[in-house]
Amino acid sequence: xxxxxxxxxxxxxxxxxxxxxxxxxxxxxxxxxxxxxxxxxxxxxxxxxxxxxxxxxxxxxxxxxxxxxxxxxxxxxxxxxxxxxxxxxxxxxxxxxxxxxxxxxxxxxxxxxxxxxxxxxxxxxxxxxxxxxxxxxxxxxxxxxxxxxxxxxxxxxxxxxxxxxxxxxxxxxxxxxxxxxxxxxxxxxxxxxxxxxxxxxxxxxxxxxxxxxxxxxxxxxxxxxxxxxxxxxxxxxxxxxxxxxxxxxxxxxxxxxxxxxxxxxxxxxxxxxxxxxxxxxxxxxxxxxxxxxxxxxxxxxxxxxxxxxxxxxxxxxxxxxxxxxxxxxxxxxxxxxxxxxxxx
Amino acid sequence: xxxxxxxxxxxxxxxxxxxxxxxxxxxxxxxxxxxxxxxxxxxxxxxxxxxxxxxxxxxxxxxxxxxxxxxxxxxxxxxxxxxxxxxxxxxxxxxxxxxxxxxxxxxxxxxxxxxxxxxxxxxxxxxxxxxxxxxxxxxxxxxxxxxxxxxxxxxxxxxxxxxxxxxxxxxxxxxxxxxxxxxxxxxxxxxxxxxxxxxxxxxxxxxxxxxxxxxxxxxxxxxxxxxxxxxxxxxxxxxxxxxxxxxxxxxxxxxxxxxxxxxxxxxxxxxxxxxxxxxxxxxxxxxxxxxxxxxxxxxxxxxxxxxxxxxxxxxxxxxxxxxxxxxxxxxxxxxxxxxxxxxx
Numbered sequence: 001x002x003x004x005x006x007x008x009x010x011x012x013x014x015x016x017x018x019x020x021x022x023x024x025x026x027x028x029x030x031x032x033x034x035x036x037x038x039x040x041x042x043x044x045x046x047x048x049x050x051x052x053x054x055x056x057x058x059x060x061x062x063x064x065x066x067x068x069x070x071x072x073x074x075x076x077x078x079x080x081x082x083x084x085x086x087x088x089x090x091x092x093x094x095x096x097x098x099x100x101x102x103x104x105x106x107x108x109x110x111x112x113x114x115x116x117x118x119x120x121x122x123x124x125x126x127x128x129x130x131x132x133x134x135x136x137x138x139x140x141x142x143x144x145x146x147x148x149x150x151x152x153x154x155x156x157x158x159x160x161x162x163x164x165x166x167x168x169x170x171x172x173x174x175x176x177x178x179x180x181x182x183x184x185x186x187x188x189x190x191x192x193x194x195x196x197x198x199x200x201x202x203x204x205x206x207x208x209x210x211x212x213x214x215x216x217x218x219x220x221x222x223x224x225x226x227x228x229x230x231x232x233x234x235x236x237x238x239x240x241x242x243x244x245x246x247x248x249x250x251x252x253x254x255x256x257x258x259x260x261x262x263x264x265x266x267x268x269x270x271x272x273x274x275x276x277x278x279x280x281x282x283x284x285x286x287x288x289x290x291x292x293x294x295x296x297x298x299x300x301x302x303x304x305x306x307x308x309x310x311x312x313x314x315x316x317x318x319x320x321x322x323x324x325x326x327x328x329x330x331x332x333x334x335x336x337x338x339x340x341x342x343x344x
Numbered sequence: 345x346x347x348x349x350x351x352x353x354x355x356x357x358x359x360x361x362x363x364x365x366x367x368x369x370x371x372x373x374x375x376x377x378x379x380x381x382x383x384x385x386x387x388x389x390x391x392x393x394x395x396x397x398x399x400x401x402x403x404x405x406x407x408x409x410x411x412x413x414x415x416x417x418x419x420x421x422x423x424x425x426x427x428x429x430x431x432x433x434x435x436x437x438x439x440x441x442x443x444x445x446x447x448x449x450x451x452x453x454x455x456x457x458x459x460x461x462x463x464x465x466x467x468x469x470x471x472x473x474x475x476x477x478x479x480x481x482x483x484x485x486x487x488x489x490x491x492x493x494x495x496x497x498x499x500x501x502x503x504x505x506x507x508x509x510x511x512x513x514x515x516x517x518x519x520x521x522x523x524x525x526x527x528x529x530x531x532x533x534x535x536x537x538x539x540x541x542x543x544x545x546x547x548x549x550x551x552x553x554x555x556x557x558x559x560x561x562x563x564x565x566x567x568x569x570x571x572x573x574x575x576x577x578x579x580x581x582x583x584x585x586x587x588x589x590x591x592x593x594x595x596x597x598x599x600x601x602x603x604x605x606x607x608x609x610x611x612x613x614x615x616x617x618x619x620x621x622x623x624x625x626x627x628x629x630x631x632x633x634x635x636x637x638x639x640x641x642x643x644x645x646x647x648x649x650x651x652x653x654x655x656x657x658x659x660x661x662x663x664x665x666x667x668x669x670x671x672x673x674x675x676x677x678x679x680x681x682x683x684x685x686x687x688x
Contacts, residue, residue: 003463005454008486014460015467019481022471027478029446035482044447044481044503047391053482055497059489071542102373103388105399107495112348118360123359125512127366131385134371138379138386138397141495142352145403151485153399157390319387338629 020300049124054093060148083125090154091215098224109145118193166232170249172315174290180265184209202265231289237282255311384440398437404492434498435559439629440577442568443500509575514593516659518634525607528553530625545607553650575633579627599655
């Protein structure tokens with residue numbers, strides 16, 4: 001069986017069972033482990049705090065193409081944007097645990113003909129975002145390679161006396177909610193790669209959403225502070241990521257599609273494809289979470305960004321997601337989320 | 345300036361100054377940081393222990409080529425050997441800090457046509473070594489890519505009341521010592537890639553040294569326990585790695601080449617090239633350290649592997665390494681260590 005037939009999630013499932021079976025609970029590392037493979041970040045007890053760790057990779061021509069001229073707006077990322085995004089996707093994983101990011105390790109594989117100034121620009125992007133969140137870059141690795149691969153590991157922590165946000169804590173009766181607006185990142189990629197001629201303001205919003213996502217770090221910490229326990233960040237797409245929560249929590253979800261907060265610039269420019277981009281586009285790096293209506297109200301009052309309730313968690317048919325319209329009628333949408341190895 | 349002109353170490357130096365200048369000492373992460381970029385692993389204070397983190401990458405056709413048939417002995421690694429080695433190089437970095445490895449995150453970039461069984465074999469290799477050292481695999485990432493890139497991050501710890509091993513702690517008057525025997529890994533690579541017809545026992549030892557290095561984890565902990573403070577693991581090559589210690593510690597070193605413990609299988613099969621392989625071959629993953637003669641005697645008595653004193657640390661001409669023969673006469677050797685981007 002080739003991994004392209006199995007798909008990213010099938011592969012991860014198989015490897016996770018192999019790895020979990022091999023993890024020795026009698027070692028100190030095994031005893032202190034709180035969460036291994038399967039959540040946004042791993043978590044373990046270290047003294048009186050919980051430590052968090054996550055890793056993400058950006059691969060040239062898979063996750064991005066590089067700008068080779070000074071012209072912009074071509075779907076290509078500058079080196080600085082690339083650095084920002086490579087760190088942002090990891091900070092978003094720590095945010096989805098309700099954690100505080102602290103340290104980053106940057107492992108670069110680069111062609112020998114890369115210009116020093118390009119590598120410096122990459123680091124300017126990483127450093128710009130790192131400084132916003134008080135993250136120190138403490139190590140890394142440098143290899144030659146025929147194409148650019150950026151691997152960033154981010155370490156963080158959570159206070160032991162508070163809980164962390166996990167994918168497995170959704171409970172029947174919870175509301176499903178999401179921060180910010182959805183669909184703008186996928187719309188931005190499409191706009192850039194197809195050279196779609198949008199008005200400057202919309203074009204800028206979509207481009208920023210795709211190239212410079214803002215991880216919801218402060219929001220994640222406020223969610224956990226106000227009693228939220230279940231969350232994931234939207235990287236694969238709302239439906240795909242909600243599916244992860246449903247499977248891990250052994251619950252189902254019912255989403256009212258008219259409540260989904262489609263980004264205004266997506267609504268204005270993508271017509272009847274806007275909802276599909278919001279549901280399945282991915283890379284929004286917003287937080288998708290579940291909690292009681294009361295907890296969500298408290299969270300809403302505490303965070304600065306919009307929080308929208310889009311549905312609810314149910315017990316029956318665990319793992320399933322039902323989409324309904326304003327009248328409660330089930331609707332079908334073909335697209336789901338982004339998955340590696342399987343070409344869509 | 346292209347990075348191939350600057351070289352790996354020049355690039356790392358420039359990035360390290362850029363990153364260190366950007367690190368905010370007033371953040372919690374900045375305050376707790378003990379060691380950032382420049383040592384075998386990063387170190388920071390977390391509660392009453394010291395946490396360690398390191399990352400290393402293996403890139404296809406740069407660090408390894410893959411076995412595509414069932415024939416062995418061609419310089420190609422099996423997937424299982426590859427998994428072992430990808431973890432081993434990281435455990436060796438934790439060993440070089442005198443730390444205890446605890447957790448690993450595995451980020452894989454793989455072509456879609458990779459067979460599931462190959463990925464399982466890779467993980468069997470990782471798990472086999474992880475279990476030997478009580479390391480739990482707690483997370484990772486999976487991307488598609490046109491070639492195989494394996495990034496492993498290893499986290500570990502050291503007791504706060506004991507010291508860690510650093511590259512900057514060598515002091516004038518220290519002896520320079522090394523664990524085990526040197527040169528076997530580079531000799532193994534050459535034997536495999538040139539199909540050199542050695543006797544089975546030697547061939548097996550050299551092949552194992554290259555494909556399945558054994559990180560000196562227990563030895564690193566014993567060194568620090570018995571008072572050693574300065575160490576590095578030999579990945580680039582003895583001279584190159586000793587150069588890192590000398591520059592970071594602002595000292596020089598004098599090495600008696602006749603004392604260098606060349607691996608017996610290298611001595612027996614590589615004639616007058618044996619010493620060069622031991623000095624510059626790299627990837628031996630032995631520990632190179634400095635300490636007083638008395639501390640080294642205590643360490644010798646405590647560890648099971650051979651420890652050989654090969655020279656001494658001096659104050660004058662900081663950064664320089666002098667090689668001398670049995671009569672104390674300076675000798676010159678052209679080769680130095682392995683460096684990325686610059687082809688030798």
